Amino acid sequence: MIEEQTTIAVEKDTLLGAVADFYSQGYRLVQICCTALGDVIEINYSFDRDYRFTNLRLTVRPGEEVQSVSIIYWCAFAYENEMKELFGVNIRNIAVDYRGHFYRTAVPTPFVASRKDAGKPADTD
């Protein structure tokens, strides 16, 4: 085991409170990522201090509104714009909002749109 990694589940209303706690304790925002799991989307907020890794996990339905954490951690704007464009997570009040022009994809929300064919056998094209 390389390191211990703790995951704490949060709800939409407790998210900003937990993030603000981390900010005041001096934690560094490592990354924000999301996973499309069928009918829910799981968002992971990762923090680190003195090489101790903690993770906040928020589960939302597609289309549900999530408050941005970029008012606390300004650097979160890049991750949130990416999540909004690739997965269609509805995040409001992002500090620097690209309004859909961060990546300029041909298909809107490409990472969620074709999850329907995740069950097909792999092809070696």
Add this chain to the structure above:
Amino acid sequence: MSFLSMGKNVARNLFEGPATRRYPKEKREYGPGSRGMIGIDIEACIFCGLCSRRCPTGALTVRKDPREWEIDRLRCIFCGYCVEVCPKKCLAMANHYSPGVTVREDAVHMERQAPRPAKEAPPEAKE
């Protein structure tokens, strides 16, 4: 202020000649461990298709009926995975890259195994 701090470097540049190789007059010597183009000993191949299934880019095509093994050299990324998974160890990696081509179709290289005698003598048909 040290004027001649790069003096050794300047002297070396003056007397040693260019640091680059005069390609194509001087060809590059590849070491023995370098990864290069894939070659096959077609007589040992059993056409199981493992190499084509494992190839990350899909550069290999194996056809069991006409006993053909084909590689698209421009798709190959020289990773060596096919060499590792081959059960008969008939694939080998040379230490130099494949030569360049001017037409894309020329990069596809196909080998066909000579037809074996029919199944009247099973011990001979197996290697």
Add this chain to the structure above:
Amino acid sequence: MAQRNIIPFGPQHPVLPEPIHLDLVTEDETVVEAVPSIGFVHRGLEKLVEKKDYQDFVYVAERICGICSFMHGMTYCQAVEEIMGIAVPPRALYLRTVWAELSRVHSHLMWLGLAADAFGFESLFMNCWRLREGVLDIIEATTGGRVIFGSCKIGGVRRDIDDDTMKGIVEKLQAMATEIKRSTDVFLDDYSVQHRLKDVGVIDGEEARRLGTVGPVLRASGIAMDARKIGYAAYRDLKFEPVVEKAGDCYARCRVRVREIFQSIDLIAQAARKMPPGETALKVTGAPEGEFFSRVEQPRGEVIYYVKANGTKNLQRFRVRTPTFANLPAMVRMLKGAGLADVPNIILTVDPCISCIER
């Protein structure tokens, strides 16, 4: 009344090795704001994991970036090995460490050449890249490829380095270290270089940490944060301290990377002395189930891989957050108040790897 202009920087620019677009809002010649725009080399590699078997995917993960390629492969293998609970043999861990540090030496030498070229010091550029050829020859002799190593796999490494070759490598690197020291001393002591790099693009340590900066950019502002201290691969047994500078300007970032080259050469010598004998790989069967966040210190900072598996041959989610992606907000902050001629210097001392940002 100062005149406001918007100057587009990139994606084609002589100093940028890779395409990124910045809209610089300038007042006369001072940059007031910078808006980054990425997506020119987005290949959707995170989606490709749905189609490829998890063991074959190492080859794709390695090719996310050409410079930090070995460490991408290593982080991926580490993540999957932690999920499956595989104990990698110690010799493989030491070999991975040696190759990772070689990768760091070659990346920093390449960066030094590019940074020197960006503000006109072309002869240092040529010199550094000639020194780098020595490192690439070592890498090709041991792994088979100059840039894409292809030597990491799930369960260990694909090739071995015998002890005589290791000794030869350490001697060659130590001879190279004297040459590198000569070139970098000239670079760092030069009056014009200092004039162009000191007090340019200053970022305070506390602000850098709040912005999520990683790597040499953070260490040049006084914060000692190095992901190698977590203790993955063989770093638990090696003695080293993060290289820290206090000033937070371009000059400090250059100094940090130069000192890291020498630190890496020393780490390779330590690993060569301590390398245990044994096998180099374990056979891996089955499918992973679970999730893990794997962190590794790449030349540009801390990369984090989130891998989630659900018991099938294809992984469910694969997410890469590369260090340059984390340094983007800091880069935007540093550009505020800079002169237009300092923009290439600042961008290159942050050491962007754009193909990493947009995997």
